[in-house]
Amino acid sequence: MNIWFSHQSAAFSLALRRLLVAPVNTLLSLLAMGIALALPAGGQMLFANAQQLANRSAPAARISLYLAVDADRKAATDLESKFKNNPAIKSWQFMAREETLARMKKSEGLGDVIDALPKNPFPDAYTLVPRDEGPDATEKLAAELRKLPKVDHVQLDSAWVRRLDALLRLGRTSLLLLATLLGVGLIAITFNTIRLQVLTQRAEIEVSRLLGATDAFIRRPFYWFGALQGLGGGLVAWCIVRLATLGLAGPIGELGQLYSLGFTLEPLSAVGSGVLLLAAVGLGWAGAALSLRQYLKDI
Amino acid sequence: MIRFDHATKRYPGGLTALSDVSFDVAPGEMVLVGGHSGAGKSTLLKLIAAIERPTGGAVLVNGQNVGALKRAAIPYLRRNLGVVFQDQKLLFDRNAFENVMLPLAIAGFPPREAAKRARAALDKVGLLEREKAMPVALSGGEQQRLSIARAVVNRPNLLLADEPTAHLDPDTARDVAEIFLDFHRVGVTVFIATYDDAYFAPAAPRKLTLDHGRLLA
Numbered sequence: 266m267n268i269w270f271s272h273q274s275a276a277f278s279l280a281l282r283r284l285l286v287a288p289v290n291t292l293l294s295l296l297a298m299g300i301a302l303a304l305p306a307g308g309q310m311l312f313a314n315a316q317q318l319a320n321r322s323a324p325a326a327r328i329s330l331y332l333a334v335d336a337d338r339k340a341a342t343d344l345e346s347k348f349k350n351n352p353a354i355k356s357w358q359f360m361a362r363e364e365t366l367a368r369m370k371k372s373e374g375l376g377d378v379i380d381a382l383p384k385n386p387f388p389d390a391y392t393l394v395p396r397d398e399g400p401d402a403t404e405k406l407a408a409e410l411r412k413l414p415k416v417d418h419v420q421l422d423s424a425w426v427r428r429l430d431a432l433l434r435l436g437r438t439s440l441l442l443l444a445t446l447l448g449v450g451l452i453a454i455t456f457n458t459i460r461l462q463v464l465t466q467r468a469e470i471e472v473s474r475l476l477g478a479t480d481a482f483i484r485r486p487f488y489w490f491g492a493l494q495g496l497g498g499g500l501v502a503w504c505i506v507r508l509a510t511l512g513l514a515g516p517i518g519e520l521g522q523l524y525s526l527g528f529t530l531e532p533l534s535a536v537g538s539g540v541l542l543l544a545a546v547g548l549g550w551a552g553a554a555l556s557l558r559q560y561l562k563d564i
Numbered sequence: 565m566i567r568f569d570h571a572t573k574r575y576p577g578g579l580t581a582l583s584d585v586s587f588d589v590a591p592g593e594m595v596l597v598g599g600h601s602g603a604g605k606s607t608l609l610k611l612i613a614a615i616e617r618p619t620g621g622a623v624l625v626n627g628q629n630v631g632a633l634k635r636a637a638i639p640y641l642r643r644n645l646g647v648v649f650q651d652q653k654l655l656f657d658r659n660a661f662e663n664v665m666l667p668l669a670i671a672g673f674p675p676r677e678a679a680k681r682a683r684a685a686l687d688k689v690g691l692l693e694r695e696k697a698m699p700v701a702l703s704g705g706e707q708q709r710l711s712i713a714r715a716v717v718n719r720p721n722l723l724l725a726d727e728p729t730a731h732l733d734p735d736t737a738r739d740v741a742e743i744f745l746d747f748h749r750v751g752v753t754v755f756i757a758t759y760d761d762a763y764f765a766p767a768a769p770r771k772l773t774l775d776h777g778r779l780l781a
Contacts, residue, residue, distance in 0.1 A: 475615065475649070478639060
């Protein structure tokens with residue numbers, strides 16, 4: 266156990282020394298790995314945020330119904346009696362055009378525009394909650410509503426949530442693909458640096474063999490090298506993602522406020538960060554293992 | 565200690581470096597191997613250190629059949645030998661002390677005891693004051709002595725050396741030979757491939773002579 270530990274710590278410090286002896290090379294490798302890892306990690310961070318947003322805006326089916334601008338209040342009351350008789354409608358809420366105008370005037374940047382208009386451009390509107398919230402039933406109800414007199418436009422508010430959901434699924438698959446590709450790229454980077462390391466350390470490997478070093482003794486520092494380089498790349502990636510989060514948080518927060526989503530960009534979670542670093546170390550180790558298998562046997 | 569039993573080494577391509585070589589070396593003996601360049605001296609040493617394997621016959625070191633050793637067992641055989649290579653094989657990116665530490669690190673010595681042993685070995689060859697020096701900064705004689713320190717730091721019972729006094733001026737060569745004589749005096753088996761028999765005369769060593777891969781009687 267003691268010998269094991271001193272072997273590992275010696276190999277660790279040797280690997281660290283080899284990394285530090287060529288700082289420019291090391292830095293370039295770390296940057297390449299960091300950027301390669303930052304793409305899927307950043308993607309995952311954005312994806313987690315989008316998913317959270319989609320979950321919070323629960324996909325409750327709402328139907329917005331806009332009357333024609335020239336419809337009077339009587340048309341609205343006529344409609345309400347039709348809603349009452351329709352068993353597919355659970356509840357509704359009326360939004361008078363004057364209210365909408367007042368609300369929109371308060372919105373940033375719109376006040377002046379609306380003031381400049383000769384008359385109220387907003388129609389009376391209803392928000393309806395269907396009894397059956399399934400997509401088919403709401404679709405059918407919306408089609409019925411479109412046929413009613415003085416109805417200008419009927420919109421399914423749940424549609425964008427479902428679109429977002431589909432988009433998220435697509436996003437997840439793309440992310441997985443990207444992560445796999447860049448993971449392979451990462452192994453290739455380590456593979457190559459370890460190959461160069463083996464070539465530079467050729468003399469040392471030969472001499473160590475002649476002095477009675479086992480294969481494990483010779484391999485150990487290279488494993489550490491790969492793992493440490495992976496860890497470094499992971500840390501660079503983490504910093505890139507963190508900086509990107511800080512940079513994006515402001516604009517995204519504002520955007521969320523404008524859409525009154527109350528949304529703030531969450532940074533990479535602790536678990537996410539842990540997975541990122543572990544994956545980086547693992548990929549570095551794997552790259553080293555492959556490279557050693559290829560190049561160490563001829564020395 | 566060492567036994568060659570009709571050992572033959574034929575390299576791929578047909579070159580026969582050693583042919584039907586048989587001899588014994590007793591524990592504590594000093595043996596010199598002479599012969600023209602290309603006679604097979606280096607190959608003989610490589611067979612003992614399991615750097616090469618015989619293609620015929622057997623080579624026994626410490627009772628172990630070197631030719632039949634598994635790859636994984638070879639490192640442990642080598643840890644019991646001290647080898648001074650013809651080209652020294654020092655690591656030029658490590659200082660003298662670190663070079664001598666390498667065999668101990670390989671064998672898994674605790675760092676503190678290893679450092680003590682390394683300094684003792686450097687002291688033995690007269691390089692203790694130069695432990696921080698890089699090999700490039702050492703003279704030819706000092707480099708040779710450093711490689712001897714590295715060979716003996718494990719306290720092997722068998723010391724092999726390939727032309728340890730070649731390319732050294734006579735005074736330096738005598739100093740280096742003296743170190744081997746010292747080890748012989750304390751009971752280490754010493755096996756040296758050399759042209760310069762005279763330097764080792766005080767030990768009255770046994771001499772083997774190779775000629776085109778054959779041992780002359």
